[in-house]
Structures are given as structure tokens and as C-alpha cells.
Amino acid sequence: MNVQTDSGELRTLYREVILDHARKPRNFRRLHQATHVAEGINPLCGDKLRLYLMVDDNAQVIDAGFEGSGCAISMASASLLTETIRNLSVREAEACFTSVTARLTQQQASGEPTVDLPKLEALDGVCEYPSRIKCATLAWHTLHAALTQSQTSATTE
Numbered sequence: 001m002n003v004q005t006d007s008g009e010l011r012t013l014y015r016e017v018i019l020d021h022a023r024k025p026r027n028f029r030r031l032h033q034a035t036h037v038a039e040g041i042n043p044l045c046g047d048k049l050r051l052y053l054m055v056d057d058n059a060q061v062i063d064a065g066f067e068g069s070g071c072a073i074s075m076a077s078a079s080l081l082t083e084t085i086r087n088l089s090v091r092e093a094e095a096c097f098t099s100v101t102a103r104l105t106q107q108q109a110s111g112e113p114t115v116d117l118p119k120l121e122a123l124d125g126v127c128e129y130p131s132r133i134k135c136a137t138l139a140w141h142t143l144h145a146a147l148t149q150s151q152t153s154a155t156t157e
């Protein structure tokens with residue numbers, strides 16, 4: 001009899017969420033009317049993606065999509081990202097970037113805005129594999145680059 005602990009079951013669940021998103025990425029499409037576009041690259045793993053955002057006059061993200069190739073974690077993270085930020089304000093989307101990257105790198109900065117992101121708990125399991133953290137944060141760094149337009153490409157290095 002194999003009795004799993006709660007945390008073991010949760011880890012399995014999270015892995016299933018990641019695999020599901022990696023196999024069937026949501027919003028895997030180019031947005032021809034994107035207002036914000038940025039590219040991200042994680043040279044350590046070879047993950048590449050291009051993120052498209054459509055932001056309206058009220059600074060709301062009304063649509064998001066991505067294209068790219070890479071490992072399951074990078075694709076799942078990008079897929080989760082596009083689902084998460086849709087219908088958020090630009091400010092909220094930036095807060096997501098801050099929260100997710102702090103959470104994954106376990107450097108929760110004091111005073112930073114935090115947002116409740118239940119869907120993204122799936123990414124927490126990645127913390128156990130330090131070499132994969134950059135795969136998970138790539139999409140979020142790309143989001144930050146797209147929103148701030150400070151650069152057109154993001155890299156995890």
C-alpha cells in the first residue's frame with residue numbers, strides 16, 4: 001500500500017498542471033494587433049519565446065498570447081502567464097511579475113506588492129529544481145520587458 005502524504009499529492013497535482021499546459025499551451029498564438037511585444041531567451045536551457053500583449057486605453061491587458069519553443073516548464077509558465085494576466089491592469093500584471101519571480105527565487109522583498117495567484121502555485125514545485133527556475137521565470141521577465149518597453153528582449157542571464 002503506497003500511502004502518499006498531502007504534500008506528495010499536491011506535488012503530483014502541480015506536475016500535472018505543468019504537463020497539461022506544456023502539452024496544450026493556452027493562447028499559443030501571435031496577436032497581430034499587439035500593443036506590446038517582447039522576446040525572452042534562457043540560454044541555459046535554450047528556451048525562447050515571444051510574448052504579445054494587447055493593452056487598451058485604460059491600461060488593461062485585454063489579450064495575451066505567445067509563441068516559442070523550449071522545455072515543458074518554460075512553455076507551461078508562459079501558458080499560465082497568458083491566462084493569469086488577461087483582464088488585469090498593467091499595474092497588476094507588473095505586480096504578478098514581482099510576486100512570481102520573488103516567489104520562485106525565494107527572495108520575497110519586503111514592501112513589494114504581492115498578489116494572490118492560486119493558479120500559479122503549480123510553479124512552486126519548480127523551486128525544488130534550482131536549474132529549472134530560470135525556465136519558469138523566463139516568461140515573467142519577458143512580460144516585464146514588454147510592459148516596461150525598456151528593452152525588446154529579456155534574458156535570464
Ligand code: ZN
Nearest residue numbers: 045047071135
Ligand atoms: Zn527550460
